[in-house]
Amino acid sequence: MDTKQRIIEESLNLFIHYGIKSITMDSISETLGISKRTIYELFKDKDDLLKNCIQYKITESEKANREIIKNSENVIDAFLTHIKRNVEIMKVINPLFFFDAKKYHPEVFKLTGKEHEKKGCKQIIELVSQGKKDGYIRSDVNADIIAKLITEQFKILGNDDLFPPDKYSKSEIFENIAVNFIRGIATEKGLAVINKHKL
Amino acid sequence: MDTKQRIIEESLNLFIHYGIKSITMDSISETLGISKRTIYELFKDKDDLLKNCIQYKITESEKANREIIKNSENVIDAFLTHIKRNVEIMKVINPLFFFDAKKYHPEVFKLTGKEHEKKGCKQIIELVSQGKKDGYIRSDVNADIIAKLITEQFKILGNDDLFPPDKYSKSEIFENIAVNFIRGIATEKGLAVINKHKL
Numbered sequence: 001m002d003t004k005q006r007i008i009e010e011s012l013n014l015f016i017h018y019g020i021k022s023i024t025m026d027s028i029s030e031t032l033g034i035s036k037r038t039i040y041e042l043f044k045d046k047d048d049l050l051k052n053c054i055q056y057k058i059t060e061s062e063k064a065n066r067e068i069i070k071n072s073e074n075v076i077d078a079f080l081t082h083i084k085r086n087v088e089i090m091k092v093i094n095p096l097f098f099f100d101a102k103k104y105h106p107e108v109f110k111l112t113g114k115e116h117e118k119k120g121c122k123q124i125i126e127l128v129s130q131g132k133k134d135g136y137i138r139s140d141v142n143a144d145i146i147a148k149l150i151t152e153q154f155k156i157l158g159n160d161d162l163f164p165p166d167k168y169s170k171s172e173i174f175e176n177i178a179v180n181f182i183r184g185i186a187t188e189k190g191l192a193v194i195n196k197h198k199l
Numbered sequence: 200m201d202t203k204q205r206i207i208e209e210s211l212n213l214f215i216h217y218g219i220k221s222i223t224m225d226s227i228s229e230t231l232g233i234s235k236r237t238i239y240e241l242f243k244d245k246d247d248l249l250k251n252c253i254q255y256k257i258t259e260s261e262k263a264n265r266e267i268i269k270n271s272e273n274v275i276d277a278f279l280t281h282i283k284r285n286v287e288i289m290k291v292i293n294p295l296f297f298f299d300a301k302k303y304h305p306e307v308f309k310l311t312g313k314e315h316e317k318k319g320c321k322q323i324i325e326l327v328s329q330g331k332k333d334g335y336i337r338s339d340v341n342a343d344i345i346a347k348l349i350t351e352q353f354k355i356l357g358n359d360d361l362f363p364p365d366k367y368s369k370s371e372i373f374e375n376i377a378v379n380f381i382r383g384i385a386t387e388k389g390l391a392v393i394n395k396h397k398l
Contacts (some may be wrong), residue, residue: 141375141379142371142375145362145367145371145372145375146375146379148361149352149355149372149375149376149379152351152352152355152358152361153348153351153352156348156351159351162347162351163344163347168344172341172344173344173348176340176341176344176345176348177348179383180340180345180348180379180380180383180384181379181383182383183382183383183384183385184378184379184380184381184382184383185379185382186382191390
């Protein structure tokens with residue numbers, strides 16, 4: 001792994017576990033044993049490093065999604081594996097990560113989030129259409145409306161006024177959104193697959 | 200019916216069918232055959248009249264909901280009757296009504312909407328809890344999270360950037376939100392009731 005990639009992966013790991021604000025460029029340099037000069041040669045500033053981290057996480061997540069879809073028996077299996085994976089990921093993210101992101105680096109998140117959202121919405125439309133063809137998803141579901149609705153719901157995850165982080169965990173909210181979504185659009189055949197997953 | 204009540208009901212009817220902007224205090228006076236002086240003695244201005252109309256509509260809708268709950272065999276029946284009633288209501292509302300409301304009278308809508316939203320959320324929590332007790336709604340559904348999520352989704356109905364009114368009807372979006380919601384949280388016993396309703 002080259003130095004740039006190592007800095008991205010390990011910084012992301014630190015941000016996720018300890019929040020963004022408490023992890024300074026100094027502490028990254030110290031923890032990784034890489035001089036601050038080298039870090040600043042590769043990243044203009046902390047915003048730039050963070051942007052690279054998020055971009056990397058998104059690319060990873062899109063790769064994982066493609067793998068999940070490729071390896072799943074059907075659309076419902078794909079959705080559920082995706083849900084389970086993300087619930088586990090969210091469980092290890094320190095709530096400070098989201099808090100700091102929104103408070104101190106809103107622009108970085110907006111920019112990277114927008115593109116990811118579009119791709120995600122397109123993928124949901126494809127999966128739902130496939131699921132309808134295969135009889136796992138109800139034929140009267142409007143894939144386009146549904147994809148927009150679920151994307152908007154995932155945005156609600158970031159609404160700390162509605163769901164104060166000291167009262168609700170992101171993983172619990174995500175699970176409620178995602179499980180009800182998939183159960184809501186499933187046919188009887190689809191529900192049989194869901195029930196096997198015990199979700 | 201006293202004059203004030205008649206003005207409220209008939210103006211609301213006009214607003215709903217023709218939008219708010221095109222219905223002036225003059226045209227209300229003409230259509231109802233009530234002098235403008237009388238109208239202005241009862242309502243400070245158009246905003247005040249509109250506020251009264253919305254408040255009336257909300258009170259009516261809350262009364263209807265209580266009736267529905269009282270007359271329904273179970274929680275699922277209550278939800279579905281409520282959904283069907285609202286789909287029908289939305290079908291007759293001119294999209295201009297929502298457009299004008301947001302563009303020309305945002306404050307009126309914000310104020311009256313907030314209170315209604317709170318009550319609605321509380322009622323959903325009660326219904327979901329009852330449905331869990333009666334075995335119609337899955338026991339692992341978090342009533343509190345679910346009520347907030349569905350309330351937020353109904354707010355999406357007003358997002359014309361996401362759902363341009365020339366491409367999507369409010370009643371279609373509402374139906375997708377509501378039907379998937381109730382199917383998503385239902386048990387097998389609940390789904391049997393839903394399937395009888397053909398939704």
